[in-house]
Amino acid sequence: MPVRSSDDGNVEQDAPQTLIGWQGVRFLLPPEWNLTGFSLDRSNGYLKVDSPGSMFAQVKWTDPKYTQSRSVAEWAWRSWKTYRGGGVAAGGDPDLKQTLDAFLKDTAKAAKKSRSEFECKVKPESEELGGQRMAHNFSWTGNGQGQGKIWYCRECKRVVIAQVVGTARDPVPAVASVMFSEMRDHGEDGWETWALFDLVIGVPSNFSLKAQKLMSGYLRLEFQRIGGEKLVVERWGLADVALRRFSLGEWFEKTCPVRQHAGRVAESEVNGHKAVMTSGSVKSPSAWARALAEGAATKNPALHYEAAAWSCPEANRIYAVQVWRGKQTVGLIDEVVARCECH
Amino acid sequence: MRVPLALRARMLAGKYLPFLKLGPPTDRSVAFRLRPVRNSAIEWECGEEGEALLKVPYRKDKLGRALSFLVHLPEAKAVQLDEVGTFVWQLCDGEHTLEAIVKEMSGKYKMNRREAEMSVTTFLQMLSERRFVGFYERGGKQR
Numbered sequence: 439m440p441v442r443s444s445d446d447g448n449v450e451q452d453a454p455q456t457l458i459g460w461q462g463v464r465f466l467l468p469p470e471w472n473l474t475g476f477s478l479d480r481s482n483g484y485l486k487v488d489s490p491g492s493m494f495a496q497v498k499w500t501d502p503k504y505t506q507s508r509s510v511a512e513w514a515w516r517s518w519k520t521y522r523g524g525g526v527a528a529g530g531d532p533d534l535k536q537t538l539d540a541f542l543k544d545t546a547k548a549a550k551k552s553r554s555e556f557e558c559k560v561k562p563e564s565e566e567l568g569g570q571r572m573a574h575n576f577s578w579t580g581n582g583q584g585q586g587k588i589w590y591c592r593e594c595k596r597v598v599i600a601q602v603v604g605t606a607r608d609p610v611p612a613v614a615s616v617m618f619s620e621m622r623d624h625g626e627d628g629w630e631t632w633a634l635f636d637l638v639i640g641v642p643s644n645f646s647l648k649a650q651k652l653m654s655g656y657l658r659l660e661f662q663r664i665g666g667e668k669l670v671v672e673r674w675g676l677a678d679v680a681l682r683r684f685s686l687g688e689w690f691e692k693t694c695p696v697r698q699h700a701g702r703v704a705e706s707e708v709n710g711h712k713a714v715m716t717s718g719s720v721k722s723p724s725a726w727a728r729a730l731a732e733g734a735a736t737k738n739p740a741l742h743y744e745a746a747a748w749s750c751p752e753a754n755r756i757y758a759v760q761v762w763r764g765k766q767t768v769g770l771i772d773e774v775v776a777r778c779e780c781h
Numbered sequence: 782m783r784v785p786l787a788l789r790a791r792m793l794a795g796k797y798l799p800f801l802k803l804g805p806p807t808d809r810s811v812a813f814r815l816r817p818v819r820n821s822a823i824e825w826e827c828g829e830e831g832e833a834l835l836k837v838p839y840r841k842d843k844l845g846r847a848l849s850f851l852v853h854l855p856e857a858k859a860v861q862l863d864e865v866g867t868f869v870w871q872l873c874d875g876e877h878t879l880e881a882i883v884k885e886m887s888g889k890y891k892m893n894r895r896e897a898e899m900s901v902t903t904f905l906q907m908l909s910e911r912r913f914v915g916f917y918e919r920g921g922k923q924r
Contacts, residue, residue, distance in 0.1 A: 675892055754890060
């Protein structure tokens with residue numbers, strides 16, 4: 439049920455939606471909702487998406503087996519619990535009820551601080567997606583209202599808690615229903631969707647996020663996988679202003695290390711837009727040595743460089759994808775570019 | 782347009798002593814109802830490329846006069862805005878609210894709403910710190 443939440447709290451049907459994708463978690467929300475908080479960690483992390491009004495969506499995920507201990511005593515206690523099977527149900531799934539109780543206790547504390555009466559309802563456990571995950575739905579009222587879901591995914595081995603929070607007048611149930619109906623916690627066919635601020639890209643699952651820059655008008659996501667292969671996706675806004683003084687080729691040479699890798703720029707086409715592409719190899723001795731050291735384990739050092747950039751007039755944006763790959767990795771840039779939705 | 786000393790002291794205290802909670806409104810809906818207005822002492826004109834050149838006069842009070850006696854100061858300093866800055870500057874006419882400027886900006890440059898919000902608020906904050914613009918709330922007080 440597609441919805442749009444307007445400022446006055448009404449819900450409009452059949453409106454376009456915003457896709458959010460981060461660390462394998464992806465879901466739909468009404469338009470103009472945007473990512474405001476995130477963590478870089480895949481095992482234990484969080485995500486916060488704010489609406490233009492007073493609502494927000496929150497997702498937290500933890501890998502029960504990889505929880506970091508803060509002290510030796512905590513580590514010993516966890517090891518003992520794991521050895522005795524505590525905290526893990528008979529089927530090997532973690533105890534969701536225990537995690538949810540702790541989560542709701544924190545929410546109740548916040549409600550108590552604001553002197554609101556806290557009430558919560560937790561539905562019985564149900565099986566979803568053909569037994570791939572076991573989930574509890576919950577809702578609460580107190581300092582506002584919230585609707586959420588907690589589940590354990592047997593495939594990505596993560597416990598995920600997601601909730602939509604708003605004031606008593608906000609259409610929280612409608613937004614939550616859209617969010618949870620399409621929500622996934624891992625990628626498909628070895629590819630994961632990363633979607634934020636109207637940037638939607640597909641990245642192979644074995645690449646992990648190493649660095650990010652999320653600035654107004656400029657986004658940069660840097661991924662790396664074991665062996666040192668690197669993938670950088672960038673998006674600039676205000677393409678019409680940027681390309682008023684330079685051609686796309688000139689702009690590409692100025693912003694991407696094309697000359698450093700002795701690449702020659704050739705014209706091409708991406709998603710129906712005029713594009714520029716280049717390929718070359720790592721030239722600097724220090725970069726060469728680093729690539730060899732990092733790629734020693736996989737015997738596939740990332741010594742080859744490929745990049746593509748294109749301007750999308752419909753979205754008024756410039757996109758660039760850069761890949762540092764090994765000799766055996768072929769066609770990665772083409773696949774990433776094909777999975778980048780620009781308009 | 783002079784900001785009263787008491788208000789300036791309050792703003793400074795709010796900025797450097799945040800626990801006093803004396804700063805500008807933090808509620809988004811209140812902040813987005815504010816209307817930025819250009820300082821009337823600043824003269825400006827648009828060049829051939831559509832970029833505004835602001836002429837900001839130096840202070841003419843006792844301190845300003847004393848300084849100009851000691852060091853030669855020009856009548857005004859020039860500040861060149863880029864295309865996007867000029868677009869926002871033109872909308873600081875006291876009629877458009879912050880919300881309207883964000884909407885116009887995201888519409889014209891096809892920017893994501895949040896990105897437009899960040900750009901506009903950061904730019905206006907910068908202009909406000911230099912006293913190039915002030916804010917007022919219709920039916921309320923000047924900020």
